[in-house]
Amino acid sequence: MSPGLKLGAFGLLLAAVLGGGALVGAAAGPIDVGGGSEHTGATHDAASTEVEVGSTELPAGGLMVAQDGYRFEPEDRTADAGPFAFTIVGPDGRPVESYELLHDRELHLIVASRDLQQYAHVHPERDEDGRWSVDLPPFPAGSYRAFADFQPAAADQYTLGVDLTAPGAAPPAVSLEPQSVDTVDEYDVTLDRELTGAGSQVTVTIRRDGQVVTTEPYLGAAGHLVALRDGDLAYLHVHPLDDEPAGPVRFAVEVPSAGTYALFFDFQVDGVVRTARFVIDAAAPPPAPADHSDAGPGDAHD
Numbered sequence: 491m492s493p494g495l496k497l498g499a500f501g502l503l504l505a506a507v508l509g510g511g512a513l514v515g516a517a518a519g520p521i522d523v524g525g526g527s528e529h530t531g532a533t534h535d536a537a538s539t540e541v542e543v544g545s546t547e548l549p550a551g552g553l554m555v556a557q558d559g560y561r562f563e564p565e566d567r568t569a570d571a572g573p574f575a576f577t578i579v580g581p582d583g584r585p586v587e588s589y590e591l592l593h594d595r596e597l598h599l600i601v602a603s604r605d606l607q608q609y610a611h612v613h614p615e616r617d618e619d620g621r622w623s624v625d626l627p628p629f630p631a632g633s634y635r636a637f638a639d640f641q642p643a644a645a646d647q648y649t650l651g652v653d654l655t656a657p658g659a660a661p662p663a664v665s666l667e668p669q670s671v672d673t674v675d676e677y678d679v680t681l682d683r684e685l686t687g688a689g690s691q692v693t694v695t696i697r698r699d700g701q702v703v704t705t706e707p708y709l710g711a712a713g714h715l716v717a718l719r720d721g722d723l724a725y726l727h728v729h730p731l732d733d734e735p736a737g738p739v740r741f742a743v744e745v746p747s748a749g750t751y752a753l754f755f756d757f758q759v760d761g762v763v764r765t766a767r768f769v770i771d772a773a774a775p776p777p778a779p780a781d782h783s784d785a786g787p788g789d790a791h792d
């Protein structure tokens with residue numbers, strides 16, 4: 491099957507999801523769907539997630555450095571290799587020292603380049619004064635955004651973002667092309683997308699020597715998927731639909747707008763975490779004529 495047909499189907503689906511959000515009166519917010527029971531105490535299906543998403547105020551996460559009195563304060567704005575330290579300052583002006591666990595961790599730090607070619611997902615250590623620190627990997631010169639994904643105790647979950655720079659002469663910008671297959675070391679990782687009733691679903695399949703590989707649990711899930719929008723790096727956090735890893739990993743994905751998104755999939759096999767990268771073009775389809783209602787999603791896009 492050509493990538494174009496799959497992309498077309500996904501674009502149609504995304505438009506449907508976006509429409510659902512508009513019905514409840516607000517744009518979609520940071521997405522946490524499937525396996526979201528740690529937030530609500532109850533399993534919810536795609537339909538209920540859509541309402542929950544629609545009730546938030548922002549189109550996506552990670553676009554602001556401060557929200558509701560919480561601020562992401564890095565000690566420096568350099569994305570060079572080695573120590574990176576920051577605090578999350580709360581509404582009382584003091585470093586936040588008490589967090590809820592999100593996927594086995596108090597805080598997830600994502601660093602991505604503005605051109606979406608570079609990505610790192612790391613877990614800083616917090617000291618007793620609320621100062622977080624972690625060693626960043628070496629990055630090529632260029633513009634970056636760091637995202638802190640966390641939930642203060644008895645508060646909402648936040649994704650705050652701040653711009654960083656890796657010093658040096660930045661390489662020329664690379665335009666993103668749709669990509670549904672990535673090869674990481676000896677693993678071939680494939681992204682497939684399909685319509686499923688009220689929501690959308692992506693399936694990530696990992697193969698080694700042509701055989702499907704089952705991932706090991708990582709951060710309490712079969713894999714960890716982050717989606718970033720090309721243009722502003724709006725951040726969507728998505729999680730597996732399956733509780734237990736077994737073969738391909740399924741995710742529910744809803745995006746706040748048409749556009750190009752890079753998807754970064756962290757997975758663990760044999761104790762090593764690797765990241766596969768995909769690019770999807772979530773273009774809104776043209777209005778479908780009523781007399782073509784029996785056309786398949788792939789047909790409708792053309």
Ligand SMILES: [Cu+2]
Nearest residue numbers: 598599611612
């Ligand atoms: Cu993390």
